[in-house]
Amino acid sequence: MTARIYRPCRTTTQSGIARAKLWVLEFEPAAPRQIDPLMGWTSSGDMTSQVRLNFATKEEAIAYAGKNGLSYRVEDSKPAPRKIIRYSDNFRSTRLDQWTH
16 A cells, blocks of 8 residues: 655735645555446545644654554645735835836
């Protein structure tokens, strides 16, 4: 059973980093999902796909996987692609860029 250890990125509607601080351990799906012919819902007989464990640090997640004999893959997060600025910075008097409005 293979597990994936990663730090989730924040959603686009969030400005905070509350959930982005934790490390998550998720299991890789053992079987593909199947479509129910009556309702059209997708289902799976793999119960480990519903398990999602949160850890404070990457080392804790790795230690848990090692203790339970799980093979794991660590995915490091990518850095932020741009500098996040405040909205009020658009109107400051010391702005170097040209006004666009």
